Amino acid sequence: MNISSIVSRRSIVRIAAALVSIGALSTHGVVRADSGTTWQKVKSEGVLRCGAAVSPPYVIRDPKTQSYGGAFADLCRGFAQKLNVKAEFVDSTWPNLIAGLQSKKWDMALSLSDTPEREKAVSFSAPVTESxxxxxxxxxxxxxxxxxxxxxxxxxxxxxxxxxxxxxxxxxxxxxxxxxxxxxxxxxxxxxxxxxxxxxxxxxxxxxxxxxxxxxxxxxxxxxxxxxxxxxLPANFGVNKEIPVADLAVLNQYIAEQKQSGAVDRMMKQAVQQTLDAAK
Missing domain, CATH: 3.40.190.10 (Periplasmic binding protein-like II)
Known part of the structure; x- marks a missing residue:
């Protein structure tokens, strides 16, 4: 077999592998939740860690129970359920949300707006809502x-x-x-x-x-x-810049489903009322 034949066969193998990868993402419009390493690691640990800085009505913290609520906290819980793991909220402040993603202290940051400056340091999900x-x-x-x-x-x-x-x-x-x-x-x-x-x-x-x-x-x-x-700017989830494209697609698909079903709107309305009730 000559060299050109070997090169040709290797090229065919690479193309086939690429097509298989694309197919795993797009078959019937469904993205496989186990197609990348980020969510595999989350599944192996059994916990989805969400960095949270209080910003009502997106992220609310009950002063009595110290539990988190708000639209983004609810979405974090829902996505954790989709991955069959437990949602864990890690206290943070706004200046530290990005640093926590970079150091992998948490898997997602709640309610982080996508800006060109921040894109140099982290990646972002699809928009959840506009602000x-x-x-x-x-x-x-x-x-x-x-x-x-x-x-x-x-x-x-x-x-x-x-x-x-x-x-x-x-x-x-x-x-x-x-x-x-x-x-x-x-x-x-x-x-x-x-x-x-x-x-x-x-x-x-x-x-x-x-x-x-x-x-x-x-x-x-x-x-x-x-x-x-x-x-x-849209309000998004922030994620580590190393997240595989396939894993980001899993998160984006979940967000799209929640928006299309009206769940995000309901979460926002509930969060607004919850915040007002707490202020009374």
Whole structure:
């Protein structure tokens, strides 16, 4: 047998192997859950570890039981059930979510927005829901003689904005409001309390979170949504950058199923109500 025949046969074998791999992903539109190493490792350990930083209504922590709720926590449990393992929530903060993925302290990070900067460090699932940054403020604050209509109205040294350190909102206001005074706090609760206690004039946060604040305090707190939307980004699961394409497809398929069935919308509504009830 000559060399060209050997090369030809090897090429055929490689092509056949590639086709088999593709077929494992796409046969009847179903992705095999055991096609990659990430979920195989999760299955062997029996635990899906989810890094969680509190951000209602996406990620909620019950102050009495310390258990996690919210749409992303519910999805984590559902995906763990799909893999036939137990969901385990690992406490984190926003600045540490990415580092935890890189060091493999957890398998997924909850409610992490996909940005070009973050894509250099980690990978992301398909979008679960859409988000943008809005601004909640006390309508009786004398600093706002009229309601803000643009970011320029907030870009003043005498205006203090509370924000979760390391969040998308933190970067957005840092880039767009250089003259404002920024109070960076470790979590959503601390940032919200800064507004309610009037230590801060404005709360910069995700649109859903600020909807909760205004709903809980309708007599005093209102929200301003810039146009065009500021930091309009999807909310996703973050995963380690080494995740195989096939494994990411398994997660994305699960998300698509939950969105199509209406489960994500129901989870969000339940999370909003749960957060409001807890605030009473």
């Amino acid at each position: 943008s940054v809005t601004f909640a403020y006390n309508k009786n604050n004398p600093k706002f003689k009229s309601a803000p209509t643009s970011l320029t109205d907030l870009n003043r040294p005498d205006v203090t904005l509370a924000v979760m350190a390391g969040s998308v909102a933190d970067k957005a206001i840092g880039d767009n409001l250089p003259k404002a005074t920024i109070m960076r706090l470790p979590g959503a609760d601390e940032a919200r309390l800064a507004l309610l206690s009037r230590r801060a004039d404005v709360l910069a946060d995700d649109i859903a979170t600020n909807m909760l604040v205004t709903a809980a305090h309708p007599d005093s707190i209102v929200a301003f949504k810039p146009e065009p939307a500021l930091a309009a």
